[in-house]
Amino acid sequence: MTRTDHGVPSRPTSRDVARAAGVSQATVSLVLGEKWHGRVSERTAGLVRDAAAELGYRPNLAARNLRLGSTRTALLVVPALTTEFFARVYTGAAETAGEHGFGLVLYPSPDGVGPARDPFASARATLDGVIASSIAVDALTSIRSTGLPLVMLDSDPTEASAAAHVNLDIADGMRQVTDHLLALGHRDFIHLASSVDSWTFDVRADALHRALRGARVRTVRAPLNVGAARQAAEAALAGPVPHPTAIVCDDDIMAAGACKAARRLGLRVPEDLSVTGFDDLALATAIEPELTTVALPAEQIGRRGMAALLAVLDGTQPAPGTLPVQLLVRGSTAPPPPA
Amino acid sequence: MTRTDHGVPSRPTSRDVARAAGVSQATVSLVLGEKWHGRVSERTAGLVRDAAAELGYRPNLAARNLRLGSTRTALLVVPALTTEFFARVYTGAAETAGEHGFGLVLYPSPDGVGPARDPFASARATLDGVIASSIAVDALTSIRSTGLPLVMLDSDPTEASAAAHVNLDIADGMRQVTDHLLALGHRDFIHLASSVDSWTFDVRADALHRALRGARVRTVRAPLNVGAARQAAEAALAGPVPHPTAIVCDDDIMAAGACKAARRLGLRVPEDLSVTGFDDLALATAIEPELTTVALPAEQIGRRGMAALLAVLDGTQPAPGTLPVQLLVRGSTAPPPPA
DNA sequence: CCCCGGAAGTTATACGTAACACTTCGGCGG
DNA sequence: CCGCCGAAGTGTTACGTATAACTTCCGGGG
Numbered sequence: 001m002t003r004t005d006h007g008v009p010s011r012p013t014s015r016d017v018a019r020a021a022g023v024s025q026a027t028v029s030l031v032l033g034e035k036w037h038g039r040v041s042e043r044t045a046g047l048v049r050d051a052a053a054e055l056g057y058r059p060n061l062a063a064r065n066l067r068l069g070s071t072r073t074a075l076l077v078v079p080a081l082t083t084e085f086f087a088r089v090y091t092g093a094a095e096t097a098g099e100h101g102f103g104l105v106l107y108p109s110p111d112g113v114g115p116a117r118d119p120f121a122s123a124r125a126t127l128d129g130v131i132a133s134s135i136a137v138d139a140l141t142s143i144r145s146t147g148l149p150l151v152m153l154d155s156d157p158t159e160a161s162a163a164a165h166v167n168l169d170i171a172d173g174m175r176q177v178t179d180h181l182l183a184l185g186h187r188d189f190i191h192l193a194s195s196v197d198s199w200t201f202d203v204r205a206d207a208l209h210r211a212l213r214g215a216r217v218r219t220v221r222a223p224l225n226v227g228a229a230r231q232a233a234e235a236a237l238a239g240p241v242p243h244p245t246a247i248v249c250d251d252d253i254m255a256a257g258a259c260k261a262a263r264r265l266g267l268r269v270p271e272d273l274s275v276t277g278f279d280d281l282a283l284a285t286a287i288e289p290e291l292t293t294v295a296l297p298a299e300q301i302g303r304r305g306m307a308a309l310l311a312v313l314d315g316t317q318p319a320p321g322t323l324p325v326q327l328l329v330r331g332s333t334a335p336p337p338p339a
Numbered sequence: 340m341t342r343t344d345h346g347v348p349s350r351p352t353s354r355d356v357a358r359a360a361g362v363s364q365a366t367v368s369l370v371l372g373e374k375w376h377g378r379v380s381e382r383t384a385g386l387v388r389d390a391a392a393e394l395g396y397r398p399n400l401a402a403r404n405l406r407l408g409s410t411r412t413a414l415l416v417v418p419a420l421t422t423e424f425f426a427r428v429y430t431g432a433a434e435t436a437g438e439h440g441f442g443l444v445l446y447p448s449p450d451g452v453g454p455a456r457d458p459f460a461s462a463r464a465t466l467d468g469v470i471a472s473s474i475a476v477d478a479l480t481s482i483r484s485t486g487l488p489l490v491m492l493d494s495d496p497t498e499a500s501a502a503a504h505v506n507l508d509i510a511d512g513m514r515q516v517t518d519h520l521l522a523l524g525h526r527d528f529i530h531l532a533s534s535v536d537s538w539t540f541d542v543r544a545d546a547l548h549r550a551l552r553g554a555r556v557r558t559v560r561a562p563l564n565v566g567a568a569r570q571a572a573e574a575a576l577a578g579p580v581p582h583p584t585a586i587v588c589d590d591d592i593m594a595a596g597a598c599k600a601a602r603r604l605g606l607r608v609p610e611d612l613s614v615t616g617f618d619d620l621a622l623a624t625a626i627e628p629e630l631t632t633v634a635l636p637a638e639q640i641g642r643r644g645m646a647a648l649l650a651v652l653d654g655t656q657p658a659p660g661t662l663p664v665q666l667l668v669r670g671s672t673a674p675p676p677p678a
Numbered sequence: 679c680c681c682c683g684g685a686a687g688t689t690a691t692a693c694g695t696a697a698c699a700c701t702t703c704g705g706c707g708g
Numbered sequence: 709c710c711g712c713c714g715a716a717g718t719g720t721t722a723c724g725t726a727t728a729a730c731t732t733c734c735g736g737g738g
Contacts, residue, residue: 038684061464105446124411126399263627353694377716405693
């Protein structure tokens with residue numbers, strides 16, 4: 001341990017290890033940094049490693065970071081933790097990070113709404129870069145001001161402050177949904193839209209209206225929770241007869257709300273009303289009937305995002321990419337009831 | 340900017356600010372550290388702040404951490420991100436942290452099972468302390484080896500490596516569930532137990548068996564997902580008649596699976612079969628019928644946990660606490676069908 | 679015999695900040 | 709008129725690491 005007048009057994013430093021092994025601090029640094037081949041003898045390296053183990057030496061990261069000017073750590077900013085989508089993005093990104101000796105720290109932006117407090121007030125680790133997933137553009141100001149390399153996932157690709165973008169083909173996903181419903185014969189729709197301000201939802205609305213240009217579409221907005229979605233759907237369905245025959249939801253959570261609304265009004269899903277979700281959360285198969293929804297490659301976008309960030313940090317500009325999504329047809333959709 | 344021979348506009352340092360303001364680096368440090376009252380004139384302080392703003396100065400955290408020997412940042416380790424329970428714990432803990440000028444970084448232990456890789460390989464920020472929520476004891480080894488102060492939430496209180504514990508009264512929650520079912524008249528139970536190795540589930544099982552000592556109880560184990568829980572419940576219900584009349588589940592997710600199993604077997608919930616959950620996830624009110632379950636004060640345990648860690652860091656030993664939980668009776672429980 | 683080169687280390691320094699100890703100076707009480 | 713005190717800063721150092729530049733030793737080729 002370092003000489004402390006008395007008491008407090010402060011953590012051992014590389015100098016303490018050096019003393020114990022009978023070598024200089026530089027040698028310790030070389031050996032433990034795996035940079036010693038041909039510069040230090042096997043025997044000495046062994047002595048150093050033994051001494052380090054003996055003392056329980058752990059390098060001081062703050063000092064290392066200062067010296068290297070880099071932390072090999074990135075930050076993943078997500079709008080909310082409540083859905084497993086972002087958990088899966090994290091998993092993928094952390095995996096790729098690990099393969100390259102990088103760490104990944106997670107920052108859940110409060111509520112997923114509002115201009116968001118400074119992410120670095122809470123997750124204030126020293127960082128090399130930032131990945132932001134599906135967050136609103138106005139939540140970016142504090143990230144921008146750091147000047148850190150930024151990769152955006154599932155976000156407006158025209159946002160220029162990002163060094164790279166990785167997107168999902170959300171528009172195609174919505175097109176698959178509408179194609180499916182049109183093929184079943186539906187012509188009168190409700191779009192149960194998220195009131196959260198996010199690019200991904202703008203795209204969903206856009207693609208839906210483009211695809212259903214010839215059909216009848218009513219739009220209802222609600223926050224991203226089951227109760228609010230149920231209320232909104234119930235109000236929309238309570239209108240004049242004949243009811244719309246299909247509800248297209250921006251999200252599985254809202255779709256669950258729509259299903260509850262239908263049940264309250266005595267409508268059967270899918271016989272009287274078809275309901276579609278988006279994201280393929282665990283919830284989609286937890287409810288009855290199971291939801292027809294769009295599966296997103298969450299882990300993969302995480303991996304690609306991290307890879308893009310690593311490329312940016314390397315100086316090599318990464319090719320932006322768009323990942324395909326896939327409609328899963330399950331029990332919540334069927335042909336409309338005969339008129 | 341610091342003198343770099345050419346190119347790369349490296350970030351300005353406090354010395355650059357000092358130069359620009361015509362003062363010494365020490366003065367910059369005083370002013371920006373808000374430690375200057377009575378030591379630096381208002382005028383000079385203004386000059387420094389202007390210069391800092393002008394240059395876009397941001398202090399180098401690695402250097403500050405090294406100097407201070409502390410980062411004012413803690414790590415929250417959770418077993419999985421897939422349920423909103425831990426998201427709420429994080430929210431509470433981050434709130435309290437923020438009030439004390441602390442940051443909070445999140446580490447989702449992979450899968451929530453297994454001996455868990457080194458948390459610090461992924462979330463490698465330099466840290467002052469660790470809070471671990473509901474994680475298995477064997478996942479602690481790498482945390483223990485760091486010697487960092489550790490606060491455990493909803494975990495085995497006999498685990499001595501923790502500096503403090505904050506627990507939920509899980510046993511009482513389970514007792515409320517069993518009391519409710521016994522009062523309704525149930526005498527034949529299935530316990531759909533989580534196969535995850537965690538103290539919180541051990542307690543649930545223990546409390547259940549203690550309370551139902553006089554009744555008939557069959558135990559079935561399954562992983563924490565809807566599909567596996569459904570299969571397990573279906574198998575258990577397919578046994579000899581008469582069926583048990585109530586399924587007590589370790590978790591809302593498993594309860595959702597149990598409800599699906601019931602439907603497949605033509606049993607109505609709650610008329611033919613009562614089902615209870617635990618945790619009061621959003622899922623509990625997303626399904627039909629809504630689940631009778633136990634609500635946990637997630638944000639509060641997060642706040643208390645962070646407060647305990649701050650106390651430990653201050654040298655003041657915090658009083659350990661146990662937080663109350665509450666049964667929410669909803670639509671998934673009813674008296675058993677007449678024999 | 680001398681010198682060169684490689685192996686095996688060591689010495690020294692810089693990273694950017696915070697804070698202790700010191701200086702300078704003007705004013706004021708004795 | 710001298711000394712002392714407080715205000716306003718400044719010089720300096722240490723935190724622990726990584727690495728460039730240097731030293732030392734030894735064996736071998738010319």
